[in-house]
Amino acid sequence: MTLTDPCVHCGFCLPSCASYRVLATEMDSPRGRIHALKALAAGELELDATLASHFDSCLGCYACVTACPSGVRYDQLIETLRPQLRAPGLRSPWQTQLRQWLLALLPYPQRLRALLTPLRPYAGSGLQRLARRSGLTRLFGPELAAMEQLLPALTAEAFGPDPQGLIPASGPRRARVGLVLGCVQRLFDPAVNAAAIRVLSANGIEVLIPAAQGCCGAVSHHQGEEAQTRQLAEALIKSFEAASAEPLDAVLVAASGCGHTLKAYGRLTGKSFSAPVADIQEFLNQLGLSDSFRAGLKPLRHSDGSLASAERPLAMVFHDACHMLHGQGIGHQPRQLLAAIPHIQLREAVEAGVCCGSAGIYNLVQPQEAAELGRIKAADLSTSGAELVVSANIGCSLQIREHLGLRGQPLAVLHPMQLLDWSFRGLASSPARPEPH
Ligand code: SF4
Ligand code: SF4
Structure with missing residues (x-):
């Protein structure tokens, strides 16, 4: 029995598919791609540039895996195919070059820092807003414009x-x-790791962070770059082994895109950490917040500075990252943790399981489709009427911030660890509204 056999072509997966949502063609749906995979395997079809483009349009969000009543493992199917998409002639020279640059940059925080250093005065400045409003950034083409749009204040x-x-x-x-x-997280939102460390420590959890840790390989994994994924995974495992004098209870991560790949190390590389990998929310919820931490949680503040109360709770809408919900089956854990904060009201998005368009480097290499999904997600989240958005994945956070900003509704997008940390420390600061784009 092959991986495609269980598909009965019922189409139940189509409404949840992000690429089908924006491209609306059968070939850009899970069912269409599975059909193509069957034809490829039977030798009835050749993998040419046109067919490859329909596989490249897939975000790898795995909403179809959750939706499928027949248990089709589309995640494994696309993972097997992706390395073949690197064959010469299947992508345009520009798309091939762009991916090579991104894969030479994103998994290496020091290189990324070197590149971003000259952009520090620009990122988040009035000049950036002016450049965006004037349309100047669009002159560099859709991919480079997409990168600029995602660039947060550094x-x-x-x-x-x-x-x-x-x-x-x-x-x-x-x-x-x-x-x-996490490589992107430590550069583009270092406050998340700082908050995660404080929350873990305050809950009686000792945290080891190897000094020499590199990238987990998630970006390479999503692109089918098997050798680079293996190399990065092995180096990361070694850095933890070298730093751990005592056994660890778990290896945690606060970015769900990374967590999904870290959990697949055994299958991808044949090597694993000596401790189980867990998402930080998953681990903390299972262990339970400590009594002292729970007792120390205080109400947060509204964006107008007033304290949240039973009469006027702070409304927040939770965004499920695909690699967390569909990739790791984590949904209730962050919600249960957040529920410990007094006087919050957790709202749900109408289309909670649909991808925001971030999907690793998808929003850089397929900017039009990603932007359409970003617009849909931002509209869905803002109609909840919540004052802030909660997201536990850096890629989604950057994408959602961008599209809320473009809508003129620049709500704060915060990680659950930041909210727990603020609540525990009783910070006077409210979830500040960022500048519109
Ligand atoms: S992948 Fe599953 S839901 Fe989608 S068409 Fe096939 S059997 Fe139906
Ligand atoms: S992984 Fe996401 S984008 Fe790709 S086929 Fe499945 S639902 Fe569609």
Whole structure:
């Protein structure tokens, strides 16, 4: 029995498919791609540039896996095919070059820092807003314009040393974990890892962060770059082994795109961490918030500065990252953790399971489709009427911030760890509204 055999072509997966949603052609749906895979296997079809473009239009969001009543493992099917899409002639020279640049840059935080350093005065500045409004950024083509649109303000922390070493548990130690920092997250939103470390420590969890840790290989994995994925995975495992004098209870990550790949290491590389990999929300919810942490949680503030209360709770809408919900089956854990914060009201998006268009580097290599999905997601989240958006994946956060900004509704997009951290520390600051794009 092959992986395509269980597909009965019922089409139940189509409404949840992000590429079908924006392209509306059978060939850009899971059912159409499975049909093509069957024909390829039977020798009835050849993998040419046209067919390859229909596989490249797939975001790898795996909503179809969740939706399929026949248990078709489309995730495994597309993973097997992706390395073949790298064959010469299947992509345009520009698309091939663009992917090579991104894969030579994104998994290497030091290279990314070097590239971004001259952009620091521009990122998040009035000049950036002016360049965007004037349409100047579009002159560089859709892919480079998409990169510019995603570029957030770059903080000093992003260019300082990464968090590293052993961060002790506050109070009696309940667990000992390693933390994977994520390449894009440590540069574009370093406040997330800082908050995650404080929340873990305050919950009696000792945190080990190897100084020499590199990339987990998620971007390479999503692009079918098997050798690079293996190389990055092996180096990351080694860095944790070298730094751990004592066994770890788990290796955690606060970016779900990375978590999905980290959990697949055994299958992808034949090597694994000596401790199980878990998403930070998954681990913390299973362990349970400590009594002292729970007792220390205080109401957050509205964007007008007033404290949330029973009469006027702080409404937030949760965004499920695809690699968390469909890729790892994690949905209730972050919601349960957030529910511990007093006077919040958690709202749900109407189309919670549909991809926001970020999908690794999809929004850089397929900018038009990604932008359409970003617009749909931003509209869905903003109609919830919530004051802020919660997202546990850096790629989604950047994409959603961009499209909320473009709508003129620049709500704050925050990680659950940031909200728990703020609540525990009783920060006076409210979830500030970013500038519109
Ligand atoms: S993948 Fe599943 S849901 Fe989609 S057409 Fe095939 S059997 Fe139906
Ligand atoms: S992974 Fe996502 S975009 Fe790709 S076929 Fe499945 S639902 Fe559609």
